[in-house]
Amino acid sequence: MTEVRCPLCKTVPEHGRKWDYGERTTVQCAVCGFYTITGTAVSIAERQNISHKLSAYTRDNTERGVDVPEINSNNLSQLQTSLPDYGVGDKQLLYMRALERRSKFPGSLVQVTPGIDYPLAWASGEEEFLYLLRDLLSRRLVAVPEGGTKALREDVSFETLITPAGWEYLEKHRAVSAISDQVFVAMSFSPNLQAAWEDAIRPAIVESGYKPYRIDDEPHVDRIDSKIIAEIRNSGFLVADVTEQRPGVYFEAGFALGLGLKVFWCVRSDDLEHVHFDTRQYNHIVWETEADLKEKLFYFVTSVAGKRTAT
Ligand SMILES: [Zn+2]
Structure with missing residues (x-):
């Protein structure tokens, strides 16, 4: 095995591998996790100065046990637009969540190595990481x-x-991710429900101060499922209208729940009896008309997630 540098963070990982038959490198890097990237994608990432964001993305997926699709010149630009630009507060929350995952019990000590841990805070390197950490320390x-x-x-x-105040901070940010103002909308695309989207769900979310995102909003060439996964990840919570009982809606809602995101379930009253058995335990917003749905959804979103004011 020849020594190979991690194409993203440039450290020498313990288990780096390179296959000669292509321009691909696959590494298991302590900093960036497990991923495969093509040489062309590496040079594009370097030129555009997004290597550290890719490190954070690959590390994050590795930590969650999610396979990272090969990064190549075809999917890099889509990846780039879907990778969020986190602010200081977001990065600190993400790092607190990483510490939480590493805490065996409240009060247990967690080993920190800035040179390895910086992607957990989506930081550009050790220097930014220590800046974020020092602030968390000063806020106790x-x-x-x-x-x-x-x-x-x-x-x-x-x-x-993590201090008791830190646990409280994590708890406070639990219900709704403070990270994104995007709301993923999962619903049937049938024409029967077009008005529910246009006259109810979309305006209710907009008026609550969030950005609704429905997958048919943008034309895209990539496989629909990877786009869906990326956009749910980029969302703060999800609205699932299960009217017409489309499996895709349940899949998307289930994926969001697995990420720990809040899901607002809705169903038109005449379809309530068909709601999937396993999700009946969740409270549904049961609606009669579009006006009814808009009012109820607005109420739920603003009372549970809070109304956002434009900043
Ligand atoms: Zn690396």
């Missing part, structure tokens, strides 16, 4: 045990823990 959401603060350097591992 995380703590470093006595004496450990001296070690807050890029090249040193240290231990940290």
